[in-house]
Amino acid sequence: MSRYEELEAFVRTIESGSFTAAAKQLRVAKSAISRRISELEARLGTQLIIRTTRKLSLTESGQALFQRATMLLSDWEEAEGAASQSAKDLSGRIRIAAPLSFGISYLGAAIIDFTKNHPDVSFDIDFSDRKVDLVAEGMDLAVRIGDLPDSGLIARKVAPIRTVVTASPDYLKDKPAVKTPEDLQALSELRYSGRAKTVWTYKGPHGQSGTIELPSALTASNGDFLRDAAVAGLGVTIQPIFILCDAIDEGTLVELLPDYRWSDINAYAVYPPTRHLSVRVRAFVDFLVARYSGIPPWELEAKA
Template identity: 60%
Template sequence: MSKYEELEAFARTVEAGSFTAAAKQLGVAKSAVSRRIQDLEARLDTQLIVRTTRKLTLTDQGRAFFERARVLLCDWEETEAIVSQNQKSISGIIRISAPLSFGVSHLGPALIEFQQLHPAIHLDVDFTDRRVDLISEGIDVAIRIGHLPDSGLIARKIANIRTIAVASPDYISHHGMPQTPDDLKGLFELRYSLRNTHRWSYVSPDGVPGELEIPPKLSASNGEFLRDAAIAGMGVLLEPSFLLYDDIRAGKLVQILPEYSWDELGAYAVYPPIRHLSARIRAIVDHIAKHCGGQKPYWDDF
């Protein structure tokens, strides 16, 4: 057993909080992680982790060793990254988490292209709207949409995300085109249930902010389903433009109050703070950002 494997098993177990999670990150059996840490403790003649049925607790020696081990692992990754950059090739596993609808529709082509450009890379992609814990679940980079809360994660904005109000032509024909936000109060909302607030925030053409709440006709946790409900004429919908642009181009949906600015969001690549960002993580974040188009993403061309 190499000293590096022992060190890595120990650090990943501490970061992940369990042998099981560390084993998943490392791609080995739980027993292998436990054995590596036992061998490390035996070699050092020091107990680093106190094991109970419910949790793992570091000893004083374990805490001191973990801080140094984390620095050593970062230095090792930095050394590998320098060599990889010199060889102009990258390899290894990249674990990615991304929102379902945005990920499949807009990241999917970029990830496939990236894999083709870098055949030595193994992408492990989790498309989910669940907010994952990057460290405990061993995720290298996550794509998140919205307003990012303060956290210990590093974030890079990869695209602006506009939200727009829409309805079907038939719905507008029957109820009339709203001329002001107050006119929306007499209509029914198709509500995205995972949004942090049920109020619609906006800024008027002359720069005056405001907000309103519309009674829901239908609530769901999937934006594509709500888009289909809007096309069917069931109500008005406030969603990111990346979900709606094709149907606006096709005339299946029309914008409501397009001169108003609704809630502005962002798409971000987030990753744990480390002293050196590995070459493969930097490469895939750069690739995704280039694909999305930054300040003027391609899905806003309608």
Template identity: 40%
Template sequence: MDRIEAMRAFVAVVNEGSFTRAADRLETSPQLVSKYVSQLETHLGVRLLNRTTRRLNLTEAGTQYHQRARQVLTDIDDMEHQLGDLQTQAQGLLRISAPVSFAIRHLAPLLSEFQKAHPAVGIDLQLNDRKVDIVEEGFDIALRIGHLKSSSLIAKRLAPVRLVLCASPDYLKQHGTPRRPEELGHHRYLQYSYMDIGPGHPLQKWLQAGGQESEGSMVSNNGDVLVEAAIAGAGIALQPTFIAGNAIREGKLKVILPEYEPQPMALYAVYAHRQLLASKVRGFIDFVDGFFGEAPYWDQF
């Protein structure tokens, strides 16, 4: 049995959902694909697929083996590409997951410049504020913002991300400008659903209360909405400067309590831990490193 070919056959069956479509993908016969999968199951001593006349279902062992086999095949392909002409130029489809507001405001110029430098790379950009599983969901890279916890993934720090308390001049004129965190209690809080600045910070009590002592507070899972609401005079927001920076620069928002600004978070590029990276992933990581710098343009206000 050619174990690599058997592995390719099994992964193709899972990805395509049938032996016939897998055979078409591999340009071989369904009988040979079925033979490869059966030989693989015999070699491993476990059933990988439950077969019925209508559908295929992965067993628990099959699910685990599929994840590892897909990774092994990718590594083999990467290694072969490195040794050949294909690796001299980054190419292929690069799947990226990125936070919604950051991507809309700041990714287009970066991706445009990247594709000028690497014209053979296509981009599939998916915007989502949830933490995606890049391996399970088939992403090459995820851009994430926060204080990252240790994991099996590789995280490349790209830029600092500042959080500032801000409100419109009209709101502050009408309701007063807080000078200490204790004075925030009766102000309207425009709350981002996933905000977490860590325990012990002077602002944490107010953030956890969600402005409940004041009427008219607002909660949203999108920072752009909250910044626009703050500009309109709806209350005080704690938002990253990559969203609020323009409004602050233009005088539509004022930073308050700057001495209580939370510790900066960071923007990271996160990717799977592999000894051999695909050229498209390596090319993107190398390109984005230092693109925004330690003093990003959105902090110029």
């Protein structure tokens, strides 16, 4: 058994929180992970992990080794990368999690273009609106949209995203004209269930601000469905512009109160502080920031 495999098994087990999760990341049997860590402890002559039925915890020796081993594994990967390819000849796998709507509409095209430029880089992508545990699932990074909780993750801003209010012309034709945010409260909202707040904050063109809450006609966990429901005339939807821009461009949805700003958000690339960014992951994040600099494509489409 190599010392590298022992350290890798140890670090991935602590990062993910279990032998099972580490085995899944490294694509080996759970018994192999346990054996590698036992052999590491035997070789060092000290216990590193305290095993209970509910959780794993580190001994003092284990904590000291974990901090150093994490850096060593990162340095090893960087050294291999520097020896095997130039900066523009990236290789290896990037595991990434991204929200479904943004992932399909925009991130997917970016990944395809990046892969064309770097054919030796492969991607393992989880397009899902669930909140992925990056450490437990062995992800290199995630693209997340919205306000980031204080999760301990490292975040880099990729692009700003406007929030807009829309409804279909058919839905609006027999409703009172919407001239102020308060007028929206007479309408029904098609609400995204992943948003914790039901109250919307706005800022007007002359600096005035306030909050409103619309009655909910339905809730759903996918923005594309809510857009389609709005196009069908079921109510008003308040969502990120990248979900609604095509429908606005086609005229099947109308943007209401365009001079008002509604809880604008950002897209971020996030990764765990314990996960050193490889050259390929850092290059991909840089690629995303450059791609969406200036006026993002979803804003251009909405104005087309």
